[in-house]
Amino acid sequence: MADTIRLTLKVWRQRDPKDAGAFETYQLDAVPRHASFLEMLDLLNEQLIRENKRPVAFEHDCREGICGTCGIVIDGQAHGPQRGTTTCQLHMRHYRDGDTIVLEPWRARGFPIIQDLAVDRSAFDRIQAAGGYNSVNVGNAPDANAILVGRDQAAAAFDAATCIGCGACVAACPNASAMLFVSAKVGHMAMLPQGQPERSKRALRMVTQHDAEGFGACTNTLECEAACPKEISTRWIQRLNRDYLRAALASDEVPS
Amino acid sequence: MTLTSNAPTGPIEDRWSKRKSELKLVGPTNRRKYSVIVVGTGLAGASAAATLGELGYRVKAFTFHDSPRRAHSVAAQGGINAAKNYQNDGDSVFRLFYDTVKGGDFRAREANVHRLAEVSANIIDQCVAQGVPFAREYGGTLANRTFGGVLVSRTFYARGQTGQQLLLGAYASLMRQVDLGKVTLCTRQEMMDLIVVDGKARGIVTRNLLTGAYEVHTADAVLLATGGYSNVFYLSTNAMACNVTAAWRAHRRGALFANPCYTQIHPTCIPQSGDYQSKLTLMSESLRNDGRVWVPRKADDTRAPGDIPDAERDYYLERKYPTFGNMVPRDVASRNAKYVCDEGRGVGATRRAVYLDFRDAIERDGLNAISARYGNLFDMYAKITGDDPYQVPMRIYPAPHYTMGGLWVDYNLMSNIPGLFVLGEANFSDHGANRLGASALMQGLADGYFVIPYTLSGYLAEHTFAPVSPDHPSCKDALQDAKGRLDKIASVRGGRSVESFHRELGMVMLDRVGMSRTREGLDDAIKKVRAIRAEFWENVRVPGEGLGYNTELEKAGRVADFLEFAETMAHDALYREESCGGHFREEHQTPEGEAKRNDDDFCHVAAWEFQGVGQTPSLHKEELSFEFVKLSQRSYK
Numbered sequence: 073m074a075d076t077i078r079l080t081l082k083v084w085r086q087r088d089p090k091d092a093g094a095f096e097t098y099q100l101d102a103v104p105r106h107a108s109f110l111e112m113l114d115l116l117n118e119q120l121i122r123e124n125k126r127p128v129a130f131e132h133d134c135r136e137g138i139c140g141t142c143g144i145v146i147d148g149q150a151h152g153p154q155r156g157t158t159t160c161q162l163h164m165r166h167y168r169d170g171d172t173i174v175l176e177p178w179r180a181r182g183f184p185i186i187q188d189l190a191v192d193r194s195a196f197d198r199i200q201a202a203g204g205y206n207s208v209n210v211g212n213a214p215d216a217n218a219i220l221v222g223r224d225q226a227a228a229a230f231d232a233a234t235c236i237g238c239g240a241c242v243a244a245c246p247n248a249s250a251m252l253f254v255s256a257k258v259g260h261m262a263m264l265p266q267g268q269p270e271r272s273k274r275a276l277r278m279v280t281q282h283d284a285e286g287f288g289a290c291t292n293t294l295e296c297e298a299a300c301p302k303e304i305s306t307r308w309i310q311r312l313n314r315d316y317l318r319a320a321l322a323s324d325e326v327p328s
Numbered sequence: 329m330t331l332t333s334n335a336p337t338g339p340i341e342d343r344w345s346k347r348k349s350e351l352k353l354v355g356p357t358n359r360r361k362y363s364v365i366v367v368g369t370g371l372a373g374a375s376a377a378a379t380l381g382e383l384g385y386r387v388k389a390f391t392f393h394d395s396p397r398r399a400h401s402v403a404a405q406g407g408i409n410a411a412k413n414y415q416n417d418g419d420s421v422f423r424l425f426y427d428t429v430k431g432g433d434f435r436a437r438e439a440n441v442h443r444l445a446e447v448s449a450n451i452i453d454q455c456v457a458q459g460v461p462f463a464r465e466y467g468g469t470l471a472n473r474t475f476g477g478v479l480v481s482r483t484f485y486a487r488g489q490t491g492q493q494l495l496l497g498a499y500a501s502l503m504r505q506v507d508l509g510k511v512t513l514c515t516r517q518e519m520m521d522l523i524v525v526d527g528k529a530r531g532i533v534t535r536n537l538l539t540g541a542y543e544v545h546t547a548d549a550v551l552l553a554t555g556g557y558s559n560v561f562y563l564s565t566n567a568m569a570c571n572v573t574a575a576w577r578a579h580r581r582g583a584l585f586a587n588p589c590y591t592q593i594h595p596t597c598i599p600q601s602g603d604y605q606s607k608l609t610l611m612s613e614s615l616r617n618d619g620r621v622w623v624p625r626k627a628d629d630t631r632a633p634g635d636i637p638d639a640e641r642d643y644y645l646e647r648k649y650p651t652f653g654n655m656v657p658r659d660v661a662s663r664n665a666k667y668v669c670d671e672g673r674g675v676g677a678t679r680r681a682v683y684l685d686f687r688d689a690i691e692r693d694g695l696n697a698i699s700a701r702y703g704n705l706f707d708m709y710a711k712i713t714g715d716d717p718y719q720v721p722m723r724i725y726p727a728p729h730y731t732m733g734g735l736w737v738d739y740n741l742m743s744n745i746p747g748l749f750v751l752g753e754a755n756f757s758d759h760g761a762n763r764l765g766a767s768a769l770m771q772g773l774a775d776g777y778f779v780i781p782y783t784l785s786g787y788l789a790e791h792t793f794a795p796v797s798p799d800h801p802s803c804k805d806a807l808q809d810a811k812g813r814l815d816k817i818a819s820v821r822g823g824r825s826v827e828s829f830h831r832e833l834g835m836v837m838l839d840r841v842g843m844s845r846t847r848e849g850l851d852d853a854i855k856k857v858r859a860i861r862a863e864f865w866e867n868v869r870v871p872g873e874g875l876g877y878n879t880e881l882e883k884a885g886r887v888a889d890f891l892e893f894a895e896t897m898a899h900d901a902l903y904r905e906e907s908c909g910g911h912f913r914e915e916h917q918t919p920e921g922e923a924k925r926n927d928d929d930f931c932h933v934a935a936w937e938f939q940g941v942g943q944t945p946s947l948h949k950e951e952l953s954f955e956f957v958k959l960s961q962r963s964y965k
Contacts, residue, residue: 088876106714107604114606114827121825121880126871129879131394133567135607137708138492139398154711161711186538187877194515197395201507205500206459209382210375210777213450213457217414220468221461229461230486233493237397266459 076102077164080172081116083128085188093185095174109152109162110135110142129188137161137301140236143243144189145176150240150299158238158301178239180248181286193239195285196253202281203274204257206266219265229263232256234302244299247288252296254282255312256304262315272319279316331584331935331950335439335739340956341421344443347739351786359384362788363547365532367519367574369396371491371769372752373553374498375776381505383781388545389502389511392518392537392569392882397499400555400567401772404491405612405705406475407483408455408769410448415472419480421445428767429957431477431657432732432760433909433923434931435590438956439739440757447778448770452484454777458497462486475765476613477657477964483766488612488705494769498776517543518882519574520810522550522581522748525802528791529578529748533803533810540876542811544798549747549784552578553776556731556753558591560890560897561842562834564728565597565610571886572893575735575754583743584935584948586736586756588893589901592763592910593843594729595661598712598722599681608727609712611684612705613765616654618689618698619722621645621661623682627672633683633721644668652964659762659910659923660964662726666843667921669725676723685721726843730768732759732910733900736935736950740783741775744935746791749784751775756933761909817884822867826884829864833857833887833894841898846914850902854895858942861891892941899936899944906930918961927959 079100086093100119103112110132117127133141137158144159146152152162167173175189183191221229233256241252258275261267267274283289290309297306336343336350354362362385366377369391377389393399411424424445429436452470456462462484463471472481486493505511516537523531523546531546554574558564579585596611622643624636644664646653654661665682674680690698695718699706706717713723734756741749741757752772759767796803840853864887872878906926907916916924925931931952936945 104602104604106601108606108712111604111606115604118825118827121869121871124869124871127880129877133393133398133569134400134403135568136403136609137711138403138489139400139567140402141393141398156707157711161708163711163714165714190877193394197397197503197506197513197515200397200500201503203507205504206457207504208454208457210379210454210501210781213453216412216452216456216462217469219456221464222468223464223466226461226464229459230493233459233461233486233496234489236492237395260461261459264459264461266457 076104077167077169077171079103079112079167082172082174083188084176085128086185088187089184103164105165107164108135108160109146109164110160112164129186129190131190132160135160138236140238143178143238143240145178145243147174150178150243151301156301156303178243180242182248182250183239183242195287196237196239196250198285199250199254199278199281200257203270203277206261207270221264225263229260232259232263232304232308235304236302238301240299240301241296242287244295245288246293246295247291249290250282250287251290251309251312252300252304252306254278255308258312258315259308262311271315275312275315275319331736331744331933331948333437333439333739333950335437340438340442343439344446348782351782352789354785354789356384360386362386363388364549364551364784365545365547366390366551366553367532368399368553368555368754369393369499369502370399370401370553370555370752371495371498371772372776373551374399374495374502375773376551376553376751376780377511378498378501378505379777379781380784381508381510384510387505387511388514388547390514390517390519390532390534392516394515396502396513396515397496399495400570401495401769402492403567404769405488405610406614407473407485407490407766408451408494409475409482409766410452410484410770411445411482412449412452414470415481417480419482423480424448424482426957427478428758428764429760429954430962431764432762433925433962434760434954434959435587435908435952436758436760437739437952438954443779444758444771444774447774450778451770451773455494455497458501460486460493460497473614473617474655476616476655476661477652477764485614488614488702491769494773498773519554520577520885521806522578523803523806524581524745525796525800528746530796531803533806535810535814537882538877540878542807544803544807546796546798546803548788548793549749551749551751551780552735552754553751554754556734557893558728558731560833560894561728561838562830563600563605563608563838565594565608568607571889573886573889576889576893578735578743578745578748580938581745582938583745583748584736584937585733585896586933586935587733587900588897588936589841589904589911590732590761590909591728592658592730592732593662593726595658595665595726596684596724597727597729598709599676599678599725609708610727610729611709611722611724613658615684615702615705618701619654619684619686620688621654621682621684623668623673623675629673633675633685642668642673649964656964657762657764662843663912663921665726681723681725683721684724686717687721690718728838728842730763732756732761732763736933740786741779742783742787747787749780751780761911813888814881814885817868817888818870818881820865820868820870822869824867824869826868826870826880826887829860829868830887830890833860833891836860837894841901844912844914845901847902850898853898857891857894857898864888864891895942896936896945900934903934903947904930931959
């Protein structure tokens with residue numbers, strides 16, 4: 073097998089938020105099969121810079137699947153075809169010589185486009201600020217082993233806490249809902265004894281902020297679970313719904 | 329000139345308590361009168377900003393990312409140390425202190441290290457209260473594992489994503505303060521310069537990465553928590569945007585840069601596979617708990633690993649260091665990997681790799697146990713290399729990872745510029761010449777949660793702060809400098825991409841200022857760095873209009889700073905005529921090839937003062953004394 077492949081890329085180009093945007097087509101003649109998807113884009117950008125053209129803007133940082141910065145809709149799938157894989161961890165050995173690949177940004181009202189493939193995901197920070205924490209100041213904590221957490225329970229909390237905040241769940245959802253993200257945050261804390269005092273308030277406030285940011289409602293299409301690079305289960309959304317309902321019915325908190 | 333640490337004297341275990349009782353306090357109702365800038369939102373920056381917000385100071389937190397949660401602390405895998413002695417295996421504050429001083433090859437400040445060990449236990453308590461989902465035993469208590477360079481299990485972990493979980497904890501606390509209006513969060517703002525007024529740090533100049541606008545932000549104190557400079561090597565385990573810019577800009581304004589040659593080349597990384605490669609990926613050191621490192625006994629043995637019988641394998645770490653075996657400290661493991669590859673016994677296509685083999689661990693504990701411990705790391709390895717580490721041994725090779733050098737700080741974490749504090753990896757203080765595994769997370773959070781709240785209060789209470797208007801000449805100068813510099817880069821309109829310069833710099837640094845250094849090589853590195861820098865300013869090409877969102881321009885500013893910094897780093901390596909920890913000068917080694925320190929001449933911190941680009945920086949020494957851990961040749965045999 074040859075060490076390199078030829079590719080045709082159709083890339084969404086949009087100069088700024090006001091620009092209408094359009095697809096541009098590029099040819100790459102020698103993409104190393106062991107390169108990552110983002111390294112393939114590095115090669116495209118080197119080529120564009122040589123031609124004195126504006127390189128493609130895309131967001132990325134750690135390139136090892138944990139920072140959550142990267143995210144491209146690749147051939148219609150958020151983060152591309154590999155299950156449980158961020159865009160940066162996708163490798164070109166999964167493509168064949170002569171393939172055409174279509175690249176688009178996350179598209180959602182809650183994620184306005186900045187340029188090309190880069191979008192603004194600050195809505196997630198605002199949702200987090202609306203309750204994604206335990207209110208414990210430094211200095212107040214009891215000895216760590218004074219709070220016992222069963223092994224399986226801790227593992228379940230971790231399964232939710234592993235969310236990297238990339239926004240693929242939103243990009244994959246036909247309603248552009250961020251419920252998988254919110255449910256992972258709420259679920260992580262709800263699994264732990266430390267999270268109980270603010271459990272109701274957290275669910276109410278985070279869901280309210282989610283809606284205020286312009287994300288849609290969940291209609292159980294489960295696309296988010298399929299796209300999630302950390303394979304977070306939609307069962308967390310079911311749990312969130314129960315918490316939200318209980319909080320709305322029983323808590324002293326009034327949803328705004 | 330001689331620097332003093334400003335550390336308290338007396339019994340080591342009393343020093344931090346003594347300092348805390350000496351430091352002046354700012355009363356709860358007065359704190360809102362003081363403003364503090366925190367640059368960087370990794371473990372050190374986020375924990376500091378959150379904690380200062382909790383105390384009632386007016387805090388502005390800056391990150392060049394779109395969200396604080398992206399900071400590269402998120403990628404730390406293995407764990408965080410704490411002297412809890414939950415395992416009843418003989419751990420103590422003193423032992424963590426001792427291991428860290430020894431692991432750092434006697435080039436750290438004893439008082440700082442002891443304080444770090446003292447507060448380590450509080451960090452775990454705080455993180456658990458925040459909801460960090462650490463690994464647990466069936467009874468519900470916290471689990472521990474062991475790391476390199478120590479003989480106890482004191483490392484707390486959350487699968488292979490400990491940094492992520494700790495950062496999310498600090499980030500959550502930070503966002504709570506944002507929600508409460510105590511912290512103003514400024515995302516996508518990159519610090520471009522430090523503002524010094526009447527000798528005190530009073531603000532920063534930032535560039536808004538979305539709009540390209542330059543902004544002046546003033547405050548009563550500035551905290552830098554901007555991480556390390558491993559990306560001077562281009563290929564490293566750092567994220568793509570990690571840079572030296574904030575620290576270097578402060579250095580150019582007078583802050584001393586200490587021990588820049590102390591860099592950690594981490595032994596267990598996925599080897600480079602081609603020229604297109606943009607970064608290297610770490611495989612947590614925790615893998616060495618169960619993985620065995622080996623190469624073939626014979627040189628040029630190209631058989632598949634499974635076809636090489638045990639008798640023809642060389643488990644060289646177990647052979648050379650029977651006490652610590654595969655768990656020797658990182659510098660020792662890395663150097664030995666280099667030696668066996670230099671002997672022609674390296675494996676894989678490039679022959680610059682060694683095996684990390686889980687065959688015996690899987691036989692002993694079963695596939696499920698190994699998968700539970702390292703599942704996500706094995707998956708990551710498979711994704712990147714296309715090989716299945718459950719079936720064939722991993723191939724690993726050392727890669728630049730962490731930098732022990734950084735801005736010089738005193739015991740209170742304050743640089744030589746009053747009001748400029750430096751936290752986490754960005755300062756030089758606690759790890760000496762080599763950092764032990766699972767200690768970076770500990771230090772970042774110690775600085776942010778438990779040290780800076782006290783020492784900053786002491787500083788603020790002892791000084792008066794006249795308001796600084798954005799029209800102050802110092803602010804205007806810094807703004808003009810920052811803007812002028814990037815405008816100049818954008819106006820070069822040459823023929824080479826920013827990336828190509830960075831790559832060329834990295835190759836020189838890795839080859840000449842990497843794992844093994846010589847006088848000749850370092851002299852050559854300085855010449856080459858100067859030549860690359862000269863060409864950069866003549867021939868770099870930054871496409872686009874310059875204003876507004878322009879990631880090439882961002883990169884260009886950072887690479888321009890690396891090109892200045894690299895020379896100082898090589899100069900420091902040249903100056904330090906000894907080998908210690910991660911700094912290995914071939915001229916200074918024991919007959920067995922171990923690092924040979926020169927305590928008579930170099931038992932000091934070398935802190936450099938900027939004298940102009942391309943000018944030899946001037947040296948300030950802080951003498952190090954070892955009163956509680958006796959200076960001795962490190963041995964892990």
